Amino acid sequence: MVDKQIYKGYKLWPVNFIAADILNNNTAYATDYTNEEKENFLHYISSKTSTIDGEKDVLFNLFIKLYAAPVGNVYL
Secondary structure (H helix, E strand, C coil): CCCHHHHHHHHHHHHHHHEEEECCCCCHHHHCHHHHHHHHHHHHHHHHHHHCCCCCEEEEEHHHHHHHHHHHHHCC
């Protein structure tokens, strides 16, 4: 019950919807962001993961999951 109250007040941002669409390989939330916002977000993720040692695909997926998680929580 506490979690639901927290999620109810949570503000989702375009990056959350972009990540959810990337994670699910669809465009379910495409009306919640622009192509420019998506390109900027992908550039941001690439710039952050390029500075970390490790497998880039794994790091990319971790970042995407972190940003997409709030969408799943709010829309439960």
